[in-house]
Amino acid sequence: MFGHGNSPDGAFTGHGTGFYDVMARFVLRRVYRRLARDIAAEAPQGVTILDVGTGPGVLLVELARQRPDLKLKGVDLSADMIAAARRNLAPFADRAEAITGDVTDLPLPDASVDVIVSSFSLHHWADPEAAVPELARVLRPGGRVIVYDFTRGPFDKLIDTARAQSVLHAQSPQRGPIRTGIPFGHQGVKLVLSA
Ligand SMILES: C[S@@+](CC[C@H](N)C(=O)[O-])C[C@H]1O[C@@H](n2cnc3c(N)ncnc32)[C@H](O)[C@@H]1O
Structure with missing residues (x-):
């Protein structure tokens, strides 16, 4: 349980994590390559x-x-997802880390990241409004938040x-359609907010 009472969805814990990890690594790989x-x-x-709601x-x-050249951090509400992310990121351990945490209570210092990204996680956030000041807190001045999700x-x-x-x-928020590459025509949206 985290600051705003969010707890991981059952689909993203236990066996759900194993299934999602395999789907993400094999079936949907080209989606992540594209993003x-x-x-x-x-x-x-x-x-x-x-990467907020990094999953595996x-x-x-x-x-x-x-x-x-990039330094990479992933945060997710689900400790099981973070365990999977640590396994997947092990070859890049010198520049990538994954931490359990809630988007409304991020385990990161103020102004410590330059770009925040998130893929297909926003529609799972229990309290999107509470995420906004927290994203703003950890972002450096001049940084950007790039959110990809379904429509x-x-x-x-x-x-x-x-x-x-x-x-x-x-700057004004930039919002537009993206091709996710996910089979069966799932339409995506990309939103960019600037600090
Ligand atoms: C559909 S998965 C997407 C995972 C990954 N971003 C991807 O594209 O494969 C949604 C993820 O968001 C995480 N999540 C949901 N609510 C969250 C929150 N409040 N804070 C952090 N992560 C959250 C879930 O635990 C889950 O791993």
């Missing part, structure tokens, strides 16, 4: 990237392969909260 290319194209040299860390694995993700809650709290609003 990592998108992030790698805009991440400055040598910066620290945090496959996006971070792809980023580690594509950009050896049903509560993007409006992030945008409205950021506007109401005057955080993550250095």
Whole structure:
């Protein structure tokens, strides 16, 4: 249990983690490769990237392969997912780490990361509004939050909260469709907020 009373979904613990890990590493690998290319194209040299709701860390694995200069951190509510992420990130242990934590109570110091990314996790957050000040707290000035999710993700809650709290609003939010590459035509959305 974490600060705002969130607890991991059963789909992301125990056997659920094993199933998700295999799907992410084998069936959906090209989805993460595609998202990592998108992030790698805009991440400055040598910066620290945090993946929120990293699950088994496959996006971070792809980023580690594509950009050896980056320092990578993953946070997830599920300790089982973090155990899987640590196994998957073991070859990159000198520059990647995974930590159990809640997006509303991140186990990171203020202004300690340059880019925050998140893939297909937002629609699982119990309290997206409470995530906004926490994302703003750990992001360095000039940093960016890049959120990928399905169209049903509560993007409006992030945008409205950021506007109401005057955080993550250095530039207007950029929101647009993306091809996820997930079979059966799942449409995706990419949202970028700037500190
Ligand atoms: C569908 S999985 C996505 C995992 C990974 N990002 C990916 O694309 O494969 C959603 C993940 O979000 C995590 N999650 C849900 N709520 C969270 C929260 N409040 N804080 C951190 N992680 C959370 C879950 O434990 C789960 O691992």
